[in-house]
Amino acid sequence: MDTQLQELTQTETAKPGTSIQIFAPATVANVVCGFDVLGFAVNAPGDEVVMRVTDKPGISISKITGDNGRLPMDPAKNTVSVSVRHYLESIGRTDLGLDIELHKKMPIGSGLGSSSASTVAGLFAAKTLLDDQRDVAQLLPFAMKGEEMACGHGHADNVAPALMGGFVLIRSYEPLDVVRLPHPKDLWCAIVFPDVDVPTREARQIIRNKINMKDAVTQWGNVAGLVSGLFMNDIGLIGRSMKDVLVEPVRSMLIPGFYQMREQAMELGAVSFGISGSGPSVFAFTRDEQTAHNITHKLQQYLTGMKINSNAYVSTINDAGPRVI
Amino acid sequence: MDTQLQELTQTETAKPGTSIQIFAPATVANVVCGFDVLGFAVNAPGDEVVMRVTDKPGISISKITGDNGRLPMDPAKNTVSVSVRHYLESIGRTDLGLDIELHKKMPIGSGLGSSSASTVAGLFAAKTLLDDQRDVAQLLPFAMKGEEMACGHGHADNVAPALMGGFVLIRSYEPLDVVRLPHPKDLWCAIVFPDVDVPTREARQIIRNKINMKDAVTQWGNVAGLVSGLFMNDIGLIGRSMKDVLVEPVRSMLIPGFYQMREQAMELGAVSFGISGSGPSVFAFTRDEQTAHNITHKLQQYLTGMKINSNAYVSTINDAGPRVI
Structure with a gap:
């Protein structure tokens, strides 16, 4: 470097x-x-x-x-x-x-x-x-x-x-x-941070070192599909490609109610749903702002029901990076 | 299906x-x-x-x-x-x-x-x-x-x-x-088939079932890079991305002189070089027709020196698929 x-x-x-x-x-x-x-x-x-x-x-x-x-x-x-x-x-x-x-x-x-x-x-x-x-x-x-x-x-x-x-x-x-x-301009992102502790170091350590070639092939097919979808402005392809057979099955265990939250987000019309970085934040892509708000609202309600505090954010993708304010 | x-x-x-x-x-x-x-x-x-x-x-x-x-x-x-x-x-x-x-x-x-x-x-x-x-x-x-x-x-x-x-x-x-x-229109492909026996079934069997996560990440970074390069018409990125840390190291053992051929192709100006399918054919991408011919000529000479018969083909990418003749 x-x-x-x-x-x-x-x-x-x-x-x-x-x-x-x-x-x-x-x-x-x-x-x-x-x-x-x-x-x-x-x-x-x-x-x-x-x-x-x-x-x-x-x-x-x-x-x-x-x-x-x-x-x-x-x-x-x-x-x-x-x-x-x-x-x-x-x-x-x-x-x-x-x-x-x-x-x-x-x-x-x-x-x-x-x-x-x-x-x-x-x-x-x-x-x-x-x-x-x-x-x-x-x-x-x-x-x-x-x-x-x-x-x-x-x-x-x-x-x-x-x-x-x-x-x-x-x-x-x-x-x-x-x-x-590139990315579709009308892609919205709903983020929910459940306030539980998932240190990055530990979230890395639970990932397996050895994986199946078959799963790796599935994964790079999806990576290639996601990248293609971004270039083609094809939100359907982006959604179909955002599946993780390797890391999410392990890391999701550290996030209370992960699969229930995914189900709720998909039911409300999310394009895709997953863990942000090493978690515990989760995010969904949506085709519009209202759907993103509906999802954060629902997931925060759900987390409150489990007595977990949360923060939520709705935003498009930031193309500018850092800026003077 | x-x-x-x-x-x-x-x-x-x-x-x-x-x-x-x-x-x-x-x-x-x-x-x-x-x-x-x-x-x-x-x-x-x-x-x-x-x-x-x-x-x-x-x-x-x-x-x-x-x-x-x-x-x-x-x-x-x-x-x-x-x-x-x-x-x-x-x-x-x-x-x-x-x-x-x-x-x-x-x-x-x-x-x-x-x-x-x-x-x-x-x-x-x-x-x-x-x-x-x-x-x-x-x-x-x-x-x-x-x-x-x-x-x-x-x-x-x-x-x-x-x-x-x-x-x-x-x-x-x-x-x-x-x-x-999509792909760059001016991408040429040089193919050389060394006439040695590499049955597809066996070429699959020698591939490891378990791989390192680290290598898989390297691989899907490269897959994403290759797909991006194709969309961006960026032949440099295509070449940098065409590296295989998982399959080629194993399958290349079935192809006599694989690494020598790669060295020769790259020296002659190939964008990238690798195994076609499960081999034994090898191929190089080039930026022009002449370079592709130079490469097939050189590799066929090299194979002849090892008393291996070969066929060679130079072509652009076929966008039409099958056609009536």
């Missing part, structure tokens, strides 16, 4: 006192059949970073809100500051002083790419303050450094769509090869 | 004495990373069927050429006649008499979909004689019956592209779901 960028030569930008506020989107990784290779960004929820240029070299974190004290304030341990530091080192701007305020606007450990959204917001803030004109995709290796710290693996299926927006395929890690995929 | 078509009502067509000659194309299944789900048709080689309406109900085979006596003349045992019989039964036309001449114009057991080409030629001949206006894709289940007899498995990755032309994804078998994919 190439984490060496050309040095940034302009020094006119990023004067002390300048500040910027950035939103970066939540993301749905795996997308049912595309374990570790597919992800997409949504318009809500997301995280916000306020970054201010200071006159003292180095990165500080002055405030974190919305995390219930769960995230480290130490810049050496926070994924946002660590990623930004790697970026500044790469472009030869460790002379810079940056202060970070992180505002968590989405649940942590939800399977919605919470750490990725924060990291991408931080990196995009630094890039924008520095007026760095490079393509945003070049920040990906730095964002992956943050992921490595957050979940023990430098996965890109959350950071890549959070950074680039839209639907993203990570074809390969060695070397890193990322492909932006 | 649905092998029940609506009955064909018109009886004006297919008068005794009427005859037709059909060409159906050879096919490259798997396409390196897409084991059991991808295939494409080429313009050369292919098989030919001459079909004649007789006045005696039932299917007969009067002649087979080019097979060195290897194919059964018994209509109950030949894949062409068996497939055609299933088709006639389905449309309620077992009253019809059809005589088949099969002209093998390509090697048997080559990994180029030899039996599929013959079967598709036969089915398309019957459909054309009967003036059956249904979409050609509806013949697929009958062609798969032939495959089942030929190789013990009703696979569609040869028959589907032979029948429909172009690049085809078999997303699912249960239910059968076939998607036609």
Whole structure:
């Protein structure tokens, strides 16, 4: 993975006192059949970073809100500051002083790419303050450094769509090869986060290392079908392809009422239903906004009946990635 | 699999004495990373069927050429006649008499979909004689019956592209779901058949039943990359994606000098190189015709040096499928 960028030569930008506020989107990784290779960004929820240029070299974190004290304030341990530091080192701007305020606007450990959204917001803030004109995709290796710290693996299926927006395929890690995929414009996404604990590390560990070739063939037929459906604007094909015979049967055990929720969502007209990332959030694709709302409403009712708190979000796919707010 | 078509009502067509000659194309299944789900048709080689309406109900085979006596003349045992019989039964036309001449114009057991080409030629001949206006894709289940007899498995990755032309994804078998994919128009295919014996059944048996999840993820990243490259007309992405970490390492052992041939093809400018179907044929994609000829020339020289006879074919992708000649 190439984490060496050309040095940034302009020094006119990023004067002390300048500040910027950035939103970066939540993301749905795996997308049912595309374990570790597919992800997409949504318009809500997301995280916000306020970054201010200071006159003292180095990165500080002055405030974190919305995390219930769960995230480290130490810049050496926070994924946002660590990623930004790697970026500044790469472009030869460790002379810079940056202060970070992180505002968590989405649940942590939800399977919605919470750490990725924060990291991408931080990196995009630094890039924008520095007026760095490079393509945003070049920040990906730095964002992956943050992921490595957050979940023990430098996965890109959350950071890549959070950074680039839209639907993203990570074809390969060695070397890193990322492909932006199109998608139907009228595809809506209903997300429900049941507030139960599913740590990413454990959700990975329960997945079998050895699988049947037959199941793998079924899976890559579906991955190919999903990708084709995205290119062909064929929502029917997208729905038929979003089946997971390998990971979902295992991970769904960590999500109370998963199959009941799926049945309810499909009955209400969902195109597809599955686990977002490693869960516990679940998501459904729908053909319109109302169906998405009907689904989140029904699933939240169901979870309340099981005495499980939940959050819900309805959104189209976010094509822009991070943005200044 | 649905092998029940609506009955064909018109009886004006297919008068005794009427005859037709059909060409159906050879096919490259798997396409390196897409084991059991991808295939494409080429313009050369292919098989030919001459079909004649007789006045005696039932299917007969009067002649087979080019097979060195290897194919059964018994209509109950030949894949062409068996497939055609299933088709006639389905449309309620077992009253019809059809005589088949099969002209093998390509090697048997080559990994180029030899039996599929013959079967598709036969089915398309019957459909054309009967003036059956249904979409050609509806013949697929009958062609798969032939495959089942030929190789013990009703696979569609040869028959589907032979029948429909172009690049085809078999997303699912249960239910059968076939998607036609686009491809760059200037993609050339160089095929070399080394005349060594690799029976399809054995080539399947040596493939491991249990595989690593990690390798499967690599594979479906590549399948998704290849499909994306086809839609995006991105020959670079197509080439990068055509890697097989699961099947090729095992099957290549049955092909003398496989890795040397790959090295030679890539040095001459191939976009990608791999095994066609279960082998022993190998193929390379190239960006132009001359490069394809350079590759077949070089590989045939190399095989001659190992005292192995070979056939070579250079062609673009066949988008038409079977045709009247």
